[in-house]
Every structure is written in structure tokens, then in C-alpha cells.
Amino acid sequence: MIETILDIQSLRVSLPTDRGVLNAVRGVDLQIKRGQTLCLVGESGCGKSLTAMSIMGLLPRYAQVTSDRFEMVGQDLSKKTEAKLAKMRGRDVAMIFQDPTSALNPTLTIGRQLTEGVMRSEGLSRKEADARAIELLDRVGISNPAARLTQYPHGFSGGQRQRIMIASALMGRPRLLIADEPTTALDVTIQAQILQLLGELQSDLGLSILLITHDLGVVAAIATEVAVMYAGRIAECASASDLFATPMHPYTKGLLAAIPVPGVTPRGCELPAIPGRVPGLIGTMNGCAFRDRCAHSLSRCADDPVPQYYPGTGRFVECVKAAEAET
Amino acid sequence: MIPFISKRLFVALCVCLTVSALSFALMFLSGDPAIAIAGSGGRAEDAEAIRIAYGFDRPIVVQYFDWVGSALVGNLGQSIYFNVPVTEIIGNRVGVTLTLGFISFFVALVVAIPLGIAAALRPNGWIDRIALVIAVSGQAIPSFWLGLMSIVVFGVWYGWVPISGAASWQGYILPVIVLSYYAVPELMRITRSGMIEVLGTDYIRAAKAKGLPMRLVISRHALRNAVLPLVSLAAVQLGQLLSGSIVIESVFALNGLGRLAWESLLRSDLPVVQAIILILALLYVLLTTLADILNAVLDPRLRGAS
Known part of the structure; x- marks a missing residue:
């Protein structure tokens, strides 16, 4: 079952x-x-x-x-x-939201936002948490993920931000x-x-x-x-x-x-x-x-x-x- | 970050130049300064002599650059009334104003920010209602009245604090309370509205969804975004507090800049008035520039733009 x-x-x-x-x-x-x-x-x-x-x-x-x-x-x-x-x-349970432009905090780096949850809940070190973040960013299709960790959300497009949100949601497995x-x-x-x-x-x-x-x-x-x-x-x-x-x-x-x-459906019909x-x-x-x-x-x-x-x-x-x- | 700061500094410099030209022009707005100095009984020859002695006969542009040039090396001219350097007079008075202004500002922030946050966490809760009462009364009660009443109650009836003057540190207690009570409402309301706005955003929900405790959600995610408008307002407020409330300094008989400006106006001591206006204007420019830079440190989006 x-x-x-x-x-x-x-x-x-x-x-x-x-x-x-x-x-x-x-x-x-x-x-x-x-x-x-x-x-x-x-x-x-x-x-x-x-x-x-x-x-x-x-x-x-x-x-x-x-x-x-x-x-x-x-x-x-x-x-x-x-x-x-x-x-x-x-x-x-994790969640992703409708508007990826407002779901990421504009004043914190991507890396910080991805890692802060698991560093607390699982007690990971910064290095371990960064490694998981890089792995997941790579998995969701963000290129050059290691360098991206220090960037802020406003540097990414809407689609990229939603990918980052997905990675962020998956951080805690x-x-x-x-x-x-x-x-x-x-x-x-x-x-x-x-x-x-x-x-x-x-x-x-x-x-x-x-x-x-x-x-x-x-x-x-x-x-x-x-x-x-x-x-x-x-x-x-x-x-x-x-x-x-x-x-x-x-x-x-x-x-x-x-x-x-x-x-x-015929064209022009209501x-x-x-x-x-x-x-x-x-x-x-x-x-x-x-x-x-x-x-x-x-x-x-x-x-x-x-x-x-x-x-x-x-x-x-x-x-x-x-x-x-x-x- | 460096291009942003240098851009801001350049703008600040332009504002400084404009401000200096305006405060210089003040001297000539009220009529011929030589006649003013000669006084009501002065003869035409006296005015002419004064005009040459003070250099008022030269072209105005030359006078302006002369004035700016000496201001840059710390010479703001001579007081007409005291006949001593303006910098000396201001130097004697500025300490009181700085002490009063900075302490009041600090007290206002310490009261306003926590109160604003607490009010925002439970809108319409009892803390919010108390905060509203404080804000409304703070904005509605004129500070001269509050000052006089506090002198009557705590100075005269109870005798806890000196009635006037800044001879001892106790003399600052009432003016600081009255001045910060004036500054608290705006700071608190902007903290509250900023927090309420930020707490409703998706990134706060996302932060909670990560399992972060509420304490961290507020301090790390909410506060940093909510203080951005507060920083700009606080810079202006600090400028107001430092420009020496004329009313508060008069009520409490504190010999600060505000009182000096008031007295100098009555005495037509224009070089002193001019210098005070210049210093306060430059202070505002400095504070708003610092606020802009601080905001850019807090919010990376601001660094790229403008």
C-alpha cells in the first residue's frame, strides 16, 4: 500500500x-x-x-x-x-508562491535565503548548507550556481526566481x-x-x-x-x-x-x-x-x-x- | 557601491553650493546691510564708510566668493552685535543644542521603534491602541505648552528638576522628554506602517514556511525592509532636533543654537543668522546623504539605480 x-x-x-x-x-x-x-x-x-x-x-x-x-x-x-x-x-512540507518577484526577500542574498532554514533545522554548517544549495540550484537549472549565492534577487528574471524558490523549498527535503x-x-x-x-x-x-x-x-x-x-x-x-x-x-x-x-471549436464562435x-x-x-x-x-x-x-x-x-x- | 556613493556626494555638493548662495543672498534681502549696521540715527557718510569697511561696495559675485572662501577655512565673519567672530559665538552655543538634539533623537528612536513593531504585530490590539493615543496626543499637544506644564509640575510643584537652564545634567531631563515626545509619533507611525506592509508580503510567508521562528522572521526578514522609509524620516527628524527647537530652548532657557538664531534675528545680527542657516542647511544635506547611503547598504536594489 x-x-x-x-x-x-x-x-x-x-x-x-x-x-x-x-x-x-x-x-x-x-x-x-x-x-x-x-x-x-x-x-x-x-x-x-x-x-x-x-x-x-x-x-x-x-x-x-x-x-x-x-x-x-x-x-x-x-x-x-x-x-x-x-x-x-x-x-x-514546503511551499512555493504565485509571484516569485515578491516571494524572495529583496534585501538578502540568494544564498542566505536558501540556507537559513536548514542551517537552523538540521544544524548544517554554512559549507554543507551552501553545498546543498549549489546542488539544488544546479538541479533546477540555474547556471553557475556557486557564484549566484552571493547575488540578490533583483538580478534574476521571473522564471529564474521561481526556480530559486523551488530550490529553496526543496532545501529541507x-x-x-x-x-x-x-x-x-x-x-x-x-x-x-x-x-x-x-x-x-x-x-x-x-x-x-x-x-x-x-x-x-x-x-x-x-x-x-x-x-x-x-x-x-x-x-x-x-x-x-x-x-x-x-x-x-x-x-x-x-x-x-x-x-x-x-x-x-469553430473560429469566432462564443x-x-x-x-x-x-x-x-x-x-x-x-x-x-x-x-x-x-x-x-x-x-x-x-x-x-x-x-x-x-x-x-x-x-x-x-x-x-x-x-x-x-x- | 562606490559609484553610488560618489554620485550621491556630487549631488550633495551641488545642493551645498545652492544653499550657500541662498544664505548669502539673505544678507541682501532685507535691504542695504550698511544702512542697517549704521542704525536709525546713522548719516549717509557713516553708511558709506561702513559699506567700504565691510566691502559691500564690491560686486556681489566677488563678495560671495570671498564669503565662501573664508567660510571654507572656518571664518564666517564678524558678529555685528558682539563684534567677535561668528564661529566663536556659535561654538559657545552649539554644545547645548547637540547634546539636547542627539539625546532626544536617541530616546525617540528607542521608544518609537519597539512600540511601532509591537503595534504592527497585532494591529488594533491594546499596544496598538496605546501607541495611537501616544501618537495623536504627541502630535496634538504643542511642545511649548507641554514644556511649560512640565516645568510647573516637575520643576515648581515637586521640585524634582531645575526649572530652567543647563547648568547640571538634570536640566536636560524635561527638554529631552518634551522634544522626543514631539519626535516619537512620526517615527512610530512609519515603523508601524512599514512593518504592517512588510509582514503582509510573500517573502515573510516564505520565511515562515521555511520554519524560521517568528523572532528571526521579524528581525532578519521584516525589520530590514521596514526600516528603509524610517531611515529617511529619521534623518530629517534628527535635522529638526539638531537645528535646535527655538521654542524648547526658549521655554527651558537653554542657550543653544535655536535661541541664538532667534536673538540674532531680533538684533539684526545678520552674519550670525546667515552662518546658522548655512550650518543647519549643510547639516540637513549631510544627514540626508548619510541616510541615502545607509539605505543603499540595507537595500541592494538602491545601489545600482540612480
């Missing part, structure tokens, strides 16, 4: 606001096994970044987090103190890498290179990756598993091939239908879009969050709980229609 790196059940994150409690994450289940790349897909504000931040333990102090299970590499995170969580960061929109701020050719690099590193190092994106092109390029998130819940979860071949949730279907396919808007998440909500935008909605869609349907190994859909259609 393949080791489970991350196992979350019923994760809830709420943020107090002036207009009431914002239930940003409303019961999310996620599982990542060793060597998997799980893509968490959804539009802005659906709670995917907050889910990632709660795994890192980096939510703002005022956020309220509850869960039925929150385990990483076999350890229960919900019972750990802040100091113990800090020790896991960088070593068990983490088991799980969380990548929050790692290619959104990069141009398309660099995007492809970064995704390829992540894929290579994953197979070389046996890394598990949780990649957050709103771009289904990125999903197609790198995901082994996909979780589609909508309004703070997972609408559908499946292997990447199943999801693209047979989407089951109406939201997933809508997303896939909105992607133009070269040679198939692309299908999902009508309506994302519901507000302040206060409680019953039934399916997508029902107001759904072409197939029924009166039962407003009932709680929304039926969940497990059509195969690792596959999961939360929808009245999908559950009925198959049973």
Missing part, C-alpha cells in the same frame, strides 16, 4: 468579518499519497489558498480552523503546538510540496518549463505535490489527481484522466466546456460560460452551493446534506443528479 502523505477530513476555515462570519472552507476532504500530484482547481475565492495555508499552519491568527482529521506524514497536526508546527515547516499558483505570474513558455521541472523533481525525489491553480491547462500538464473546489467544498475529485474524460459534476462539465479546443456568480460565503448555507448556476438543478438540491457518490477508486462527486444517474 502506498503511503499517505496528507489526510484531511472535514476541514473548515472561517474568518470573522465586519459583515459576519465568512465560511471560506466548509468541510474539505483531501488525501495525497506519496508521489501523487493533486491539483486543487477552482476560481478565486473558493477557498483553495486558505486550504493550502492551513496545511502550512500559516493562516492569519484570527482564522478559526476545525477538522475531523488533519494528518501529515502520519502525524496529527491538530494536536501540535505552534513551535512543533514550525519545525515541520520546510522539512515535512520535504515530503510534500505545496505550490500556490506557481506559474500564474510567468509567461507561457516559462510556465511550461517550470511545470516540467516540477514533474521531473517529483519523480526524482518521490515528492508529493499539492498544486493550486485555476488553470485547467496546468492541471492537464501535471496532475495525477484533481480536486475541483467550489464555494469552500470539493465538488468533484478524480484521477486526472477520468476527470477530463468523464466529468460528472455540472460545475466541472461547465469548466471543461469553456476551454476552446484548437481544430474543434465560448460557453457558466451563467451567474459565485455565492457569498458569509453565514450558513444549505444544499448544493452550485444549484443557482446549474442547468440541471432540482428542488432537492436545496436539501442538506448533498448526496455524495463514490463511483470508483479515489473518485468522488457531490451532486444529487450525478448520484442518481448512476444508481
Whole structure:
């Protein structure tokens, strides 16, 4: 049996606001096994970044987090103190960010930023830490890495900085890498290179990756598993091939239908879009969050709980229609 | 780094030249200085004699270079009122102002920076609220009033400190408190806003994601970026404190530069006024240049540009 790196059940994150409690994450289940790349897909504000931040333990102090299970590499995170969580960061789980120009501190050298974590956590000497940094910079494709350690971030291009961020995240040899929109701020050719690099590193190092994106092109390029998130819940979860071949949730279907396919979609025609808007998440909500935008909605869609349907190994859909259609 | 510093120094030199020309021109802004020196009862012949004695009859450009030339070798002219070298008068007064200014600056930084950081770590927390009260009251209360009240309370009622003068070190206690209370709000607010901005950046999240303890995240990653605007402001603040608050020195009867400038203005002792303005202006140029260089040391991005 393949080791489970991350196992979350019923994760809830709420943020107090002036207009009431914002239930940003409303019961999310996620599982990542060793060597998997799980893509968490959804539009802005659906709670995917907050889910990632709660795994890192980096939510703002005022956020309220509850869960039925929150385990990483076999350890229960919900019972750990802040100091113990800090020790896991960088070593068990590491993170890369959307904008590589702002994720590196402009006033510290690359070498310092790469080595400071492991020199503390593993007690490496400067020399050992530098050696690992040089090895990783070389691995992520930064040329002449030894000389680069003394340079500052502003001397590097956006793509190079994202490579440096990846090297920095891998310094502590983490088991799980969380990548929050790692290619959104990069141009398309660099995007492809970064995704390829992540894929290579994953197979070389046996890394598990949780990649957050709103771009289904990125999903197609790198995901082994996909979780589609909508309004703070997972609408559908499946292997990447199943999801693209047979989407089951109406939201997933809508997303896939909105992607133009070269040679198939006629030129100049209007692309299908999902009508309506994302519901507000302040206060409680019953039934399916997508029902107001759904072409197939029924009166039962407003009932709680929304039926969940497990059509195969690792596959999961939360929808009245999908559950009925198959049973 | 060296090209950056030499560029900054060149700009500073240009500013110094402009400033010296402006403060020289002051002498002639208020009318014919020879008539002013001759006084209200002076005859035309007296003014003419003074004009020749002081060299006011020469072309103004010649006078300017003459003045700059002697200023460069430390001769700022003669006080019209005391008839002794200006440098001597200023030398007697500058110590009080420097002591008061530097101590107040130090006290203000020691109070403002930790308070600003603590306020930024928990915005709207109780420390932040206390800091806000201090900042608002510090900006709202005029320093002459605070000075007078503190003299009444601590000097007259309790008798803990001397009422005026700088004969003993206790004489500095109240002026330092009043002057630093004036400087704290701005320094604290800029530390707070800088810290809040920096703490929200991705590189702070990245530093936390490396597992660094909060103490290191703040001292190594946040503070260094947050102090950049503070350095520039602190240079200007130090300039203000050193230019000798006229009000504070008058209230506490301290014989510093500010008070000298005020008295010299009343006495129309223009060479002294001119010299004080020149010295203070050069001091500002020096401080802002030092602040720019310090910022470039802290932030490598500044070294390449400008």
C-alpha cells in the first residue's frame, strides 16, 4: 500500500468579518499519497489558498480552523503546538508562491535565503548548507550556481526566481510540496518549463505535490489527481484522466466546456460560460452551493446534506443528479 | 557601491553650493546691510564708510566668493552685535543644542521603534491602541505648552528638576522628554506602517514556511525592509532636533543654537543668522546623504539605480 502523505477530513476555515462570519472552507476532504500530484482547481475565492495555508499552519491568527482529521506524514497536526508546527515547516512540507518577484526577500542574498532554514533545522554548517544549495540550484537549472549565492534577487528574471524558490523549498527535503499558483505570474513558455521541472523533481525525489491553480491547462500538464473546489467544498475529485474524460459534476462539465479546443471549436464562435456568480460565503448555507448556476438543478438540491457518490477508486462527486444517474 | 556613493556626494555638493548662495543672498534681502549696521540715527557718510569697511561696495559675485572662501577655512565673519567672530559665538552655543538634539533623537528612536513593531504585530490590539493615543496626543499637544506644564509640575510643584537652564545634567531631563515626545509619533507611525506592509508580503510567508521562528522572521526578514522609509524620516527628524527647537530652548532657557538664531534675528545680527542657516542647511544635506547611503547598504536594489 502506498503511503499517505496528507489526510484531511472535514476541514473548515472561517474568518470573522465586519459583515459576519465568512465560511471560506466548509468541510474539505483531501488525501495525497506519496508521489501523487493533486491539483486543487477552482476560481478565486473558493477557498483553495486558505486550504493550502492551513496545511502550512500559516493562516492569519484570527482564522478559526476545525477538522475531523488533519494528518501529515502520519502525524496529527491538530494536536501540535505552534513551535512543533514550525519545525515541520520546510522539512515535512514546503511551499512555493504565485509571484516569485515578491516571494524572495529583496534585501538578502540568494544564498542566505536558501540556507537559513536548514542551517537552523538540521544544524548544517554554512559549507554543507551552501553545498546543498549549489546542488539544488544546479538541479533546477540555474547556471553557475556557486557564484549566484552571493547575488540578490533583483538580478534574476521571473522564471529564474521561481526556480530559486523551488530550490529553496526543496532545501529541507520535504515530503510534500505545496505550490500556490506557481506559474500564474510567468509567461507561457516559462510556465511550461517550470511545470516540467516540477514533474521531473517529483519523480526524482518521490515528492508529493499539492498544486493550486485555476488553470485547467496546468492541471492537464501535471496532475495525477484533481480536486475541483467550489464555494469552500470539493465538488468533484478524480484521477486526472477520468476527470477530463468523464466529468460528472455540472460545475466541472461547465469548466471543461469553456476551454476552446484548437481544430474543434469553430473560429469566432462564443465560448460557453457558466451563467451567474459565485455565492457569498458569509453565514450558513444549505444544499448544493452550485444549484443557482446549474442547468440541471432540482428542488432537492436545496436539501442538506448533498448526496455524495463514490463511483470508483479515489473518485468522488457531490451532486444529487450525478448520484442518481448512476444508481 | 562606490559609484553610488560618489554620485550621491556630487549631488550633495551641488545642493551645498545652492544653499550657500541662498544664505548669502539673505544678507541682501532685507535691504542695504550698511544702512542697517549704521542704525536709525546713522548719516549717509557713516553708511558709506561702513559699506567700504565691510566691502559691500564690491560686486556681489566677488563678495560671495570671498564669503565662501573664508567660510571654507572656518571664518564666517564678524558678529555685528558682539563684534567677535561668528564661529566663536556659535561654538559657545552649539554644545547645548547637540547634546539636547542627539539625546532626544536617541530616546525617540528607542521608544518609537519597539512600540511601532509591537503595534504592527497585532494591529488594533491594546499596544496598538496605546501607541495611537501616544501618537495623536504627541502630535496634538504643542511642545511649548507641554514644556511649560512640565516645568510647573516637575520643576515648581515637586521640585524634582531645575526649572530652567543647563547648568547640571538634570536640566536636560524635561527638554529631552518634551522634544522626543514631539519626535516619537512620526517615527512610530512609519515603523508601524512599514512593518504592517512588510509582514503582509510573500517573502515573510516564505520565511515562515521555511520554519524560521517568528523572532528571526521579524528581525532578519521584516525589520530590514521596514526600516528603509524610517531611515529617511529619521534623518530629517534628527535635522529638526539638531537645528535646535527655538521654542524648547526658549521655554527651558537653554542657550543653544535655536535661541541664538532667534536673538540674532531680533538684533539684526545678520552674519550670525546667515552662518546658522548655512550650518543647519549643510547639516540637513549631510544627514540626508548619510541616510541615502545607509539605505543603499540595507537595500541592494538602491545601489545600482540612480
